[in-house]
Amino acid sequence: MVQRVSMQIGGEELVLETGKMAKQANGAVFAQYAGAAVIATVCASSSGEEDLDYVPLTVDYNEKYYAAGKIPGGFIKREGRPKDKEILVSRLIDRPMRPLFDKRFGRDIQVVPTTVSADQVNPPDILAILASSAAVHISDIPFNGPIAGVRVCAIGNELIVNPTYDQIDKADLEIVVAGTRDGITMVEGGGKEVSEDLMIAALEKAHQVIIQFCDLQEKLRELAGKEKLPLLESQTVLQNRDAIRQAAYPRMQEACFVKGKHERSAAIKAVKDDLAAQYAEQLTDEKQLKQFNALFEELEYEILRTSILERGIRVDGRGTEDIRPITCEIGVLPRTHGSALFTRGETQALAVTTLGTVFDEQIFDDIDGDKRERFILHYNFPPFSVGEVGRLGTGRREIGHGNLARRSLEAMVPSKEEFPYTIRVVSEILESNGSSSMATVCGGTLSMLHAGVPMKKPVAGIAMGLITDGNRYAVLSDILGEEDHLGDMDFKVAGTEDGITGFQMDIKIAGVSPEIMRKALDQAKRGRLHILSIMNQTLNKPTEKISEFAPKIVSLKIDTDKIGALIGPGGKTIKALCEQYGVTINTENDGTVTIYGKNAKNAEDARAAVIGIVEDPEVGRxxxxxxxxxxxxxxxxxxxxxxxxxxxxxxxxxxxxxxxxxxxxxxxxxxxxxxxxxxxxxxxxxxxxxxxxxxxxxxxxxx
Structure with a gap:
C-alpha cells in the first residue's frame, strides 16, 4: 500500500512516499521536491556478528545522468565509479546517521540513495539525506533516529532555507546542517568571512527546520513503519574483569600521559601486553580477547576524559586552550612554483602550489550542469603519516578532507581577472596526530603566497574538541587524534582575521547547547588568530615575482568585432601566431585574449603581434x-x-x-x-x- 506525507517549505511541496518502489528492500522512500527526486533504499544482511566494535554501515549515494536529461560523456556511455561529489554527499549522509545505529545489531547495512530526477535548480543532496533517514526509520532495522538535513544560506542579512543553486552562488554563507529533534550533530560549509554570530543564527534556523523534517518522517513511520528486528545480546563476559581492571588502572593512568604519540601508544601497549600475558589462557578465546581490548579502550576513554574535566590537563600535558608548537617554512622545494612546510605538534603538511593555464582547469560534467574550476586542492594521506603500512590511493577521507580545505581557502583566492592562472594546491600529509585538514589550510595559504598568488587575506584553521559528562564540559583547542576518537565533538573552523571561511562539525552526543557552541567558536577564533600571527611572521603577502618555472600569462582586451581577424579563416592566423612565438592563445566571446607562454619574452612578443593584428593603422603615427x-x-x-x-x-x-x-x-x-x-x-x-x-x-x- 502506498503511503505519502508532505509539507510546504521554500515555496515548494516536499513529498516522502513509500510502498510503490523498491518494495523488496528493508526500507525504501521516494522523495520529491520541485523537479528533484531521490529514491533511497536500505538493506541489511540476513545474519549478524556479535561483539562488533563498529557499525558495518555503507552509504553509496549516486546520481544518474538521465536525471538531468543527459548522456554520460566519454567513450563508455555508462555511469562509472563514484565522482567526488557523490562521495561527499555519501559522507554527509553517513556522518549523522552512523552514531544512531546500534553495534549490537551486528549486520551489514547498506543505504543507497539515487538521484533520479534533477531540475538543476534545487540541489538533490538534502533530499538524499531526508530520504535515506526516512528509509531506515520506516524499515525493520534498529535506528535511534530519525535525522534530517537542511541547507541554509545567508544573502546579506537574510537566512534562506533550501536555497536554489543561484541563491547559493550569491550567498556569503552556505552550510549543510544535520541533526535530530534533540540537537545538531553535523555541520559542513563555507563562508566569505562570516561572523560567529551569523553562524550561530544559521545553526538555530537550521535546527527549527530539522525538527519539522523529523516530524514528517515520524508521520510516515506511523503509516508504514515495520517492527524493528532484535539486537544481538552479547553472551560473553570478560572473565576476571574486575581483577584486570584493578591491576591495569593505575598503570594506565601513567601510560596515558606519556609525552609523544608513538611513545604513549607503546606505553599503553606495554600495559596491555603484560596483562594479556598474565591472562593468556583465557584470551585464547577470540570473544574473550575482544572483551579484553574493549576494557582497555574503556580505561583510556575514562582516564582521558576525567583528567580533562577534573584537572583541565590533557594527555600531552596541555591545558584546554593551549596550542601545540608551530613552525612554518617556505620554499622547501627547488623547482615547484610554491611550497611550504607547516608543522603543528605531531601533524605536518607539505603544501605545494602549481600555477597553470586555462587549459588546466578542472572540468565537471555532472547532473548539476557543466562547470569549470580554476582553484583545485588535493589532499593525500599516506599510511606512513601515522607510522603504518598500507595501500596508497584516494579514498573517502582524502576527498572529504580536501573538500573542506578547498572551501576554506576558496573565498580568499583572487578572481580570474586579478590573477588569470589556474591554481592547484596539493597537500601531502607527512605526519598526523590531529587535524591534518586544518594543517592543509595553513600550509596551502603559505604555499600560494610563496607562489605569488595575490590572496585577499591569509587563512588559518584549527580543530576544536569537546568533553562533557552532561553536567560539566570542556572545550579543547587543537585536538589530538585521541581526543577526536574519545571525545564528544570534532569541530573544525577556518578563516581569516576577520571571519570564518570554512566550517565542519561532527557531534557524537545528542546535541550541543548554544552556550557550548558560542564558547567553542570564541575559543576557535582566539586559536585561529594565534596561528595566523605565527604564519604571518613567515610570510604575510605574496612574493613579488612568480616562479621562473611557471607559465607566463598575458591578458588583454580587444574589440569583439576584431576576434574574427585574430582567429583568421579556419583559425589560420591564430595558429600561425602560436607557432611563431611558441605560445598558446585563448580568446573569449567578450574580447578577452589570454596568452600563455613558456617565458615572458615569448608572451610579450605574441601580445604585440595580437595588438598589431587587431589595431587599425593610425595616420601620423x-x-x-x-x-x-x-x-x-x-x-x-x-x-x-x-x-x-x-x-x-x-x-x-x-x-x-x-x-x-x-x-x-x-x-x-x-x-x-x-x-x-x-x-x-x-x-x-x-x-x-x-x-x-x-x-x-x-x-x-x-x-
Missing amino acids: IYDGVVKRIMEFGAFVEILPGKEGLCHISKLSRQRIANVTDVVKEGQRIPVKLLEIDKMGRLNLSYIDAIEAAEDEKQGRRG
Missing part, C-alpha cells in the same frame, strides 16, 4: 617596421602583423639616391611614419619623416 621587400621604386615595410605599406624611394632620403639598397636592406627594422591611407586602403610611409620627427623630439628635450 610612427611605427617600428620591418623591411619585407625591396623594389626599384621603394621598400615595402610591415608596420603591424599582416599590414604592409610602401615607403617610396623619395621618402627614404632628402638627397637623391640611385638605389633603395643604399639606405635600407631587406629584413632591416626601421622607423616609418604613416603619411596617409589612400582610397584603395594602401598605406604610404616615410622613413625620413620618422627620422626627422625623432630628431625634433630629441632637440626639444635638450632645449
Whole structure:
C-alpha cells in the first residue's frame, strides 16, 4: 500500500512516499521536491556478528545522468565509479546517521540513495539525506533516529532555507546542517568571512527546520513503519574483569600521559601486553580477547576524559586552550612554483602550489550542469603519516578532507581577472596526530603566497574538541587524534582575521547547547588568530615575482568585432601566431585574449603581434617596421602583423639616391611614419619623416 506525507517549505511541496518502489528492500522512500527526486533504499544482511566494535554501515549515494536529461560523456556511455561529489554527499549522509545505529545489531547495512530526477535548480543532496533517514526509520532495522538535513544560506542579512543553486552562488554563507529533534550533530560549509554570530543564527534556523523534517518522517513511520528486528545480546563476559581492571588502572593512568604519540601508544601497549600475558589462557578465546581490548579502550576513554574535566590537563600535558608548537617554512622545494612546510605538534603538511593555464582547469560534467574550476586542492594521506603500512590511493577521507580545505581557502583566492592562472594546491600529509585538514589550510595559504598568488587575506584553521559528562564540559583547542576518537565533538573552523571561511562539525552526543557552541567558536577564533600571527611572521603577502618555472600569462582586451581577424579563416592566423612565438592563445566571446607562454619574452612578443593584428593603422603615427621587400621604386615595410605599406624611394632620403639598397636592406627594422591611407586602403610611409620627427623630439628635450 502506498503511503505519502508532505509539507510546504521554500515555496515548494516536499513529498516522502513509500510502498510503490523498491518494495523488496528493508526500507525504501521516494522523495520529491520541485523537479528533484531521490529514491533511497536500505538493506541489511540476513545474519549478524556479535561483539562488533563498529557499525558495518555503507552509504553509496549516486546520481544518474538521465536525471538531468543527459548522456554520460566519454567513450563508455555508462555511469562509472563514484565522482567526488557523490562521495561527499555519501559522507554527509553517513556522518549523522552512523552514531544512531546500534553495534549490537551486528549486520551489514547498506543505504543507497539515487538521484533520479534533477531540475538543476534545487540541489538533490538534502533530499538524499531526508530520504535515506526516512528509509531506515520506516524499515525493520534498529535506528535511534530519525535525522534530517537542511541547507541554509545567508544573502546579506537574510537566512534562506533550501536555497536554489543561484541563491547559493550569491550567498556569503552556505552550510549543510544535520541533526535530530534533540540537537545538531553535523555541520559542513563555507563562508566569505562570516561572523560567529551569523553562524550561530544559521545553526538555530537550521535546527527549527530539522525538527519539522523529523516530524514528517515520524508521520510516515506511523503509516508504514515495520517492527524493528532484535539486537544481538552479547553472551560473553570478560572473565576476571574486575581483577584486570584493578591491576591495569593505575598503570594506565601513567601510560596515558606519556609525552609523544608513538611513545604513549607503546606505553599503553606495554600495559596491555603484560596483562594479556598474565591472562593468556583465557584470551585464547577470540570473544574473550575482544572483551579484553574493549576494557582497555574503556580505561583510556575514562582516564582521558576525567583528567580533562577534573584537572583541565590533557594527555600531552596541555591545558584546554593551549596550542601545540608551530613552525612554518617556505620554499622547501627547488623547482615547484610554491611550497611550504607547516608543522603543528605531531601533524605536518607539505603544501605545494602549481600555477597553470586555462587549459588546466578542472572540468565537471555532472547532473548539476557543466562547470569549470580554476582553484583545485588535493589532499593525500599516506599510511606512513601515522607510522603504518598500507595501500596508497584516494579514498573517502582524502576527498572529504580536501573538500573542506578547498572551501576554506576558496573565498580568499583572487578572481580570474586579478590573477588569470589556474591554481592547484596539493597537500601531502607527512605526519598526523590531529587535524591534518586544518594543517592543509595553513600550509596551502603559505604555499600560494610563496607562489605569488595575490590572496585577499591569509587563512588559518584549527580543530576544536569537546568533553562533557552532561553536567560539566570542556572545550579543547587543537585536538589530538585521541581526543577526536574519545571525545564528544570534532569541530573544525577556518578563516581569516576577520571571519570564518570554512566550517565542519561532527557531534557524537545528542546535541550541543548554544552556550557550548558560542564558547567553542570564541575559543576557535582566539586559536585561529594565534596561528595566523605565527604564519604571518613567515610570510604575510605574496612574493613579488612568480616562479621562473611557471607559465607566463598575458591578458588583454580587444574589440569583439576584431576576434574574427585574430582567429583568421579556419583559425589560420591564430595558429600561425602560436607557432611563431611558441605560445598558446585563448580568446573569449567578450574580447578577452589570454596568452600563455613558456617565458615572458615569448608572451610579450605574441601580445604585440595580437595588438598589431587587431589595431587599425593610425595616420601620423610612427611605427617600428620591418623591411619585407625591396623594389626599384621603394621598400615595402610591415608596420603591424599582416599590414604592409610602401615607403617610396623619395621618402627614404632628402638627397637623391640611385638605389633603395643604399639606405635600407631587406629584413632591416626601421622607423616609418604613416603619411596617409589612400582610397584603395594602401598605406604610404616615410622613413625620413620618422627620422626627422625623432630628431625634433630629441632637440626639444635638450632645449
